[in-house]
Amino acid sequence: MNNKRSVYSSTLLKNMKNRIIFDCERMKYENTGLYHYCLNLGTHIAKFTRPGTEELYLYTPPGVEDLFDPHLKHIVQTPLHKLVMPRLDKFSVWHATYQDSYYLPFRNKDIKVVLSVHDLNFMYDAAKSPHKKQRNLNRLQMLIDRADVIICISEYARHDVNFYCDVKNKPVHVIYNGTNTLTQPGLLNQSYKPSKPFIFSVGTVVPKKNFHSLLPLLQGQEHLELVIAGRIDDVGYYQSILDTAEKMGLSKNVKFLGPISENEKSWYFNHCCAFSLPSTAEGFGLPVTEAMSVGKPLFLSDKTALPEIGGDVAFYFENFSAAHMNETFVAGMKRYGLFNMKQEIINKGKEYCWYIAAQEYWKIYRSLY
Numbered sequence: 001m002n003n004k005r006s007v008y009s010s011t012l013l014k015n016m017k018n019r020i021i022f023d024c025e026r027m028k029y030e031n032t033g034l035y036h037y038c039l040n041l042g043t044h045i046a047k048f049t050r051p052g053t054e055e056l057y058l059y060t061p062p063g064v065e066d067l068f069d070p071h072l073k074h075i076v077q078t079p080l081h082k083l084v085m086p087r088l089d090k091f092s093v094w095h096a097t098y099q100d101s102y103y104l105p106f107r108n109k110d111i112k113v114v115l116s117v118h119d120l121n122f123m124y125d126a127a128k129s130p131h132k133k134q135r136n137l138n139r140l141q142m143l144i145d146r147a148d149v150i151i152c153i154s155e156y157a158r159h160d161v162n163f164y165c166d167v168k169n170k171p172v173h174v175i176y177n178g179t180n181t182l183t184q185p186g187l188l189n190q191s192y193k194p195s196k197p198f199i200f201s202v203g204t205v206v207p208k209k210n211f212h213s214l215l216p217l218l219q220g221q222e223h224l225e226l227v228i229a230g231r232i233d234d235v236g237y238y239q240s241i242l243d244t245a246e247k248m249g250l251s252k253n254v255k256f257l258g259p260i261s262e263n264e265k266s267w268y269f270n271h272c273c274a275f276s277l278p279s280t281a282e283g284f285g286l287p288v289t290e291a292m293s294v295g296k297p298l299f300l301s302d303k304t305a306l307p308e309i310g311g312d313v314a315f316y317f318e319n320f321s322a323a324h325m326n327e328t329f330v331a332g333m334k335r336y337g338l339f340n341m342k343q344e345i346i347n348k349g350k351e352y353c354w355y356i357a358a359q360e361y362w363k364i365y366r367s368l369y
Helices: 002-015 033-048 130-146 155-164 211-218 235-247 262-271 286-293 306-313 322-338 342-349 354-366
Strands: 018-023 054-060 073-076 093-096 112-117 149-152 172-174 198-202 225-229 254-258 274-277 298-301 315-317
Touching: 018 033, 018 354, 033 054, 033 286, 033 354, 093 354, 112 130, 112 354, 149 155, 149 354, 155 172, 198 211, 198 262, 198 286, 211 225, 211 235, 211 322, 225 262, 235 254, 262 286, 274 286, 274 322, 286 298, 286 306, 286 342, 298 306, 298 322, 306 315, 306 342, 315 322
Parallel strands: 018 054, 018 093, 054 073, 093 112, 112 149, 149 172, 198 225, 198 274, 225 254, 274 298, 298 315
Antiparallel strands: none
């Protein structure tokens, strides 16, 4: 009798569907790296669900459901979930895609948790006090304590996690992001269209992006513009760049676009003479792979994860002195043209693939049930 019951239970478990929740909560903030991470990875992960044995649910903020396959199921996020999560007793795996999430099944220990850690950039923020850094670390540690598996988006991020946190012998994997597919290039009637060759950069306008360091590249180069796209989060930093540009006599050569559409962004990537990201804190750097997809010259800082992602097809600023940056830029542009590096850069960009990344995530999900 016990043997029959055991066989019956085993058969029942095999016939049960494993339900996975992919957390898209950060899609409430459009035009950010986390938004595109959730959109691209969620779209590709849906392709690998095994019909009949697995179901994928997306945990989404209101209004983004239509961006995904209409056949996918959703749990719509509400502010109440910060206090009381919805019923999750039928789910096997929760993938928390953001390392500072407030939406996690802390009480339901039967659900396995996969935690994505993008970066520990707060540890490199000179403006943050030691108290705030420790507070952020404590919160990350709380999520790591609940997680069963941790996934980092670069080896650099994994190093930081292992150095600053106690992972308690839990597996810590690295799965690189894919390249965001650039849409059809196109400007709107009101879009800014540079009249000169331009260096393009994109990112939230905050001090860690280090955009101000690019201004010396324009000195003595009246034919060149600097075009920066992205939400202005730090008005003081934004104003300081404008003030510095004015003092340097470069005001007419510097343009901040603010948030832009995907078609506009694609146009600027396709038409720029070079892409630069002099950031001092990046867990990956999605714009770098976007620039790679169209083979543009890449000028990056040699800080945090950027050398890992750019590899040997990018040129690096080892410091931010005007002389060094100008020397690096001039030499890099010359080398790019001399060795016709466009196709080499495009080929490097193909290493970052959402399709492959989604397959790797599924391997981890399935190892948990």
